[in-house]
Amino acid sequence: MKHVSILVPAGDAVVGSIEGPHKVLSQVNDLLAGAGQPPAFQIELVGLTKHKTFNRGLFTLHAHRTIDEDFRTDLIIIPAPHGDLAEAVALNHDLIAWIAGQHAHGAEVASLCLGAFLLAATGLMDGRQCATHWLGAPQFAAMYPAVHLVAEQVITDEQGLYSSGGAYSYLNLVLYLVEKFVSRDMAVCCAKVFQIDIGRRSQSPFVIFRGQKDHDDEPIKKAQEFIEQHFAEKLSVDELAAQSCLSRRNFERRFKKATSNSVAEYVQRVKIEAAKMSLETSRENVSEVMYSVGYSDTKAFRTLFKRITGVSPLAYRERYSRKSLPLAA
Known part of the structure; x- marks a missing residue:
């Protein structure tokens, strides 16, 4: 049986990303019990303190253990x-050190969504x-330049170090772990x-491109x-370089x-983001959308x-059109 420690971090957190994996892994144990088999996971919440409130006191979680206790996890x-991700990293300094220590003793580590910031802070990535x-993604790239960020992927597996895409796509990583540690049939x-949707591997369709302007280079801005x-x-x-009063080489570099x-x-x-918006909101056909953003091929x-x-x-229009379709009778 694999010992699983779901962390309860300091500061605020997305409670669903604590409860969600707990629910899925508990369901695995229940399904196995129904088939007369032993549980696959011993699931515990582990935190800096035994009790922690989130979302301005709306939710309270009770940890099974604290990191001060002497135990090993798998x-x-x-x-x-x-909230503020740099602040979250600072608040969880002790938890980050504990993660690195457990990994040194053989534990595998999985980050869900923005939990990647805490995982990357260990230096393991x-x-x-x-x-x-x-x-x-932009803040992550700035804070952790030594990490190879793959912002379009839903799941990464780096020899026992796992990460997932944003929001509820973390459930795809939880299913991936179920498949890896139990079976494909159980994951399905x-x-x-x-x-x-167990087959999803990319979060690219969900990305809204916002040009990175958090810099001080005014000509580039x-x-x-x-x-x-x-x-x-x-x-x-x-x-564009001439408008910026820069040589082409210097402009491209900056x-x-x-x-x-x-x-x-x-x-x-920028063009594709405009095309996406047209596909979501207008009745123009694909060719008309193409021409409207400056393409002819x-x-x-x-x-x-x-x-x-x-x-x-x-396919994008069929999935994300804001023109609602009537339900079939």
């Missing part, structure tokens, strides 16, 4: 902190792939019980704003440093759209 699950919520059964206002036009790097995107990538992301547009979002333009 799997640590780090929930998502809520340096040089490894890590996922997190796409909203936190849990997916049906909780109605989770103005170039970003120009791109966002004139995305339907044909934009050249030379013209743009990449400030935004984490090349100029071409940034223009593409249908194949190139569809290829780029799918590379960035993970789905075709038509």
